[in-house]
Amino acid sequence: MRRGHSEFLRVTAYFHQDADLTHNSFQELLVDAFGVLNEREMSDLASFLRSVVGEFDDAQLQELWSMSGAELHFPTVDQLRAFLDVMRTMLDRSKH
Numbered sequence: 001m002r003r004g005h006s007e008f009l010r011v012t013a014y015f016h017q018d019a020d021l022t023h024n025s026f027q028e029l030l031v032d033a034f035g036v037l038n039e040r041e042m043s044d045l046a047s048f049l050r051s052v053v054g055e056f057d058d059a060q061l062q063e064l065w066s067m068s069g070a071e072l073h074f075p076t077v078d079q080l081r082a083f084l085d086v087m088r089t090m091l092d093r094s095k096h
Helices: 005-012 026-034 039-055 058-068 077-094
Strands: none
Touching: 005 026, 005 039, 005 058, 026 077, 039 058, 039 077, 058 077
16 A cells, blocks of 8 residues: 555544544544654655545545544545545644
8 A cells, every 4th residue: 555554544543433522623633643643654644645635536535434444424525535635734734
């Protein structure tokens, strides 16, 4: 798999079904999840997300999400794509 995939799996492990009970927002959840990564790993994950959001078709993106084990549900693939793009944006901003 592409560089950044293992970091993706580490972060999505935080996305359990009760995440809304332990975090006040998706942003708070992402900040906590990103805390398991060092700077290089965050950069690799941002590159991975940029790649999959830009290159994967809907079926590939849904399969990636399904295989991640994340327990967050997105009713449409557009919502999933948007969420992954928010993750990438937050990672990019954390570099500054």
